[in-house]
Amino acid sequence: MRKQPRQKRSREMVKALVEATGQCIQRHGLDDTTTARIAEQAGVSVGSLYQYFGDKDALIAALLDRLAEDIAAGLRRLPLMAVTDLGEMVHRSIRFGFSVLRSRDGLYLELVRNWHRLPTNRVVDLLQQHFMELSRLYFLRHYRDYPIENLEVRVFIVTNSVLFTMVRHVSQGDLIDEEELARELTRMVAGYLGQPPQGDPP
Amino acid sequence: MRKQPRQKRSREMVKALVEATGQCIQRHGLDDTTTARIAEQAGVSVGSLYQYFGDKDALIAALLDRLAEDIAAGLRRLPLMAVTDLGEMVHRSIRFGFSVLRSRDGLYLELVRNWHRLPTNRVVDLLQQHFMELSRLYFLRHYRDYPIENLEVRVFIVTNSVLFTMVRHVSQGDLIDEEELARELTRMVAGYLGQPPQGDPP
DNA sequence: CCTTAATGCGAATATCTATTCGCGTTCAAT
DNA sequence: ATTGAACGCGAATAGATATTCGCATTAAGG
Structure with missing residues (x-):
C-alpha cells in the first residue's frame, strides 16, 4: 500500500475500492476489469485509487488477501x-x-x-x-x-x-x-x- | 478464414502464421502474443495476416484446430x-x-x-x-x-x-x-x- | 509479352488503459 | 479561526494493440 490512510473517510475508501474490485471482476471478468471501472464502482476517482495502491496489481492482491481471510474463517467454522x-x-x-x-x-x-x-x-x-x-x-x-x-x-x-x-x-x-x-x-x-x-x- | 489462399506461396504463409502463433504463445505467453509479433515471427507483415484471418481469434482457433488433430493422432497411436x-x-x-x-x-x-x-x-x-x-x-x-x-x-x-x-x-x-x-x-x-x-x- | 487479379506490405488509424500531476477541498491540531 | 498536512479529483499523458487501406509486387492465363 502506497500510503497509510489516516482519516476515517479514506480508510472506508480503501475498503470500498477492494470491494469494488471484486464486483468488477465478478461482473465483467478479470480481463475487462479496468482501473476506471473500479474507481467508478467504488464511487471515487482514479486518482484516489493510486493514493493508496501502487498499481492495479496491488489492488487485486489486497482483494485476494481479504478473500483468503474469509476462506480461512469459513474453514475454521x-x-x-x-x-x-x-x-x-x-x-x-x-x-x-x-x-x-x-x-x-x-x-x-x-x-x-x-x-x-x-x-x-x-x-x-x-x-x-x-x-x-x-x-x-x-x-x-x-x-x-x-x-x-x-x-x-x-x-x-x-x-x-x-x-x-x-x-x-x-x-x-x-x-x-x-x-x-x-x-x-x-x-x-x-x-x-x-x-x-x-x-x-x- | 477470410479468403482462400489460391497460390502455393500464400498457402505456406497461412501455415507459417499458425505455427508462429504457437511459437509466440509458447515464448511470451498468451497475453503478450500480439499480431505484430506473430507476423514478425512468421516473416510476413501484419497486413498479410488479415488477408486470410478475419481477426486474431481466428488465428488462434486455427492453431487449436491443428493441435487437436495432433492430439487425436497421438491418441490413435x-x-x-x-x-x-x-x-x-x-x-x-x-x-x-x-x-x-x-x-x-x-x-x-x-x-x-x-x-x-x-x-x-x-x-x-x-x-x-x-x-x-x-x-x-x-x-x-x-x-x-x-x-x-x-x-x-x-x-x-x-x-x-x-x-x-x-x-x-x-x-x-x-x-x-x-x-x-x-x-x-x-x-x-x-x-x-x-x-x-x-x-x-x- | 501483357493484362488482370491475387498477393503482400507497413505506415496510419482508432481505441483502450494504466498511471501521473497540479489544483482545489477537507480535516485536525493548535 | 488558522494553517499545514492529508485527501480527493479527473483531465492529460504515455504506451500498447488490433485492424484498415492505398499502393507496390507477383503470379498466371491468353
Whole structure:
C-alpha cells in the first residue's frame, strides 16, 4: 500500500475500492476489469485509487488477501475433526467447496479460472495446509498402524482434482447433476485416501 | 478464414502464421502474443495476416484446430485397448498426458492454463469422447456383470482431475517427483474406476 | 509479352488503459 | 479561526494493440 490512510473517510475508501474490485471482476471478468471501472464502482476517482495502491496489481492482491481471510474463517467454522467417517469428512469438504465457488455471484470462480496470472499462492497454500493438517490428524487417529508417508502428494492431488473439477463443472452449463458429482468426487477421494500406502491392505 | 489462399506461396504463409502463433504463445505467453509479433515471427507483415484471418481469434482457433488433430493422432497411436490391466491402461494414459504437456516447450501448458478464454471446446470434447469410448469398451469387456451406468460422470471427473493436477504440477517448480505423482494419480483413478457402481463389491 | 487479379506490405488509424500531476477541498491540531 | 498536512479529483499523458487501406509486387492465363 502506497500510503497509510489516516482519516476515517479514506480508510472506508480503501475498503470500498477492494470491494469494488471484486464486483468488477465478478461482473465483467478479470480481463475487462479496468482501473476506471473500479474507481467508478467504488464511487471515487482514479486518482484516489493510486493514493493508496501502487498499481492495479496491488489492488487485486489486497482483494485476494481479504478473500483468503474469509476462506480461512469459513474453514475454521467447519467442524470436520468431529467427524469420524472419512467419506463424510470428504463429502462435507466438497460441499463447502461448492458453496464457496457459488458464493459472491461467481467471483471465486473467475479468480480460480485465472489462478495462473494472479498472486494466488497465499490462498493455495492456505487450502493445501489446511487439508494437510486435517488429514494428518485424521490418519494419526484412525490409521495408526500404517502411517501414510506420502500424505503431501496425496493432498496435492486431491485438492487440485476436486477444485478444478468443480470449476469446470460450474463453468459449463449444469450438464451433470451437482449432487451426483459431489457424491462421485467423494467416492473417488475417500477411496483413494483410505488406500494403504503401497501394496495390499493389512 | 477470410479468403482462400489460391497460390502455393500464400498457402505456406497461412501455415507459417499458425505455427508462429504457437511459437509466440509458447515464448511470451498468451497475453503478450500480439499480431505484430506473430507476423514478425512468421516473416510476413501484419497486413498479410488479415488477408486470410478475419481477426486474431481466428488465428488462434486455427492453431487449436491443428493441435487437436495432433492430439487425436497421438491418441490413435496409443494401443491402449490391447492392455488388460486397468491400472496399466490408466498409467499409460497419464504418461502420455505428461509427454503432451511437456512437448512444444510448454505451449500446451499455456493453452490449458488459459482454457477458459480460448475456443477449447473441440479439444476438450475430443479428450472426453476418446476416454469415454475407451472406458466403455474396457468395461464391456471386463465387468460385464455390473455395468457402470454413470460412466460419463466418472470420465468427466477423472479427465479433469488428471489434466489440471498435471498442469498445476508442471506450473510449479518440480516440488514433487513426477514419477511418484504419476503413480499416485494412477492409484487414485484406477481405484475409482474399478469401484462397483453404488454399494459393496459383488 | 501483357493484362488482370491475387498477393503482400507497413505506415496510419482508432481505441483502450494504466498511471501521473497540479489544483482545489477537507480535516485536525493548535 | 488558522494553517499545514492529508485527501480527493479527473483531465492529460504515455504506451500498447488490433485492424484498415492505398499502393507496390507477383503470379498466371491468353
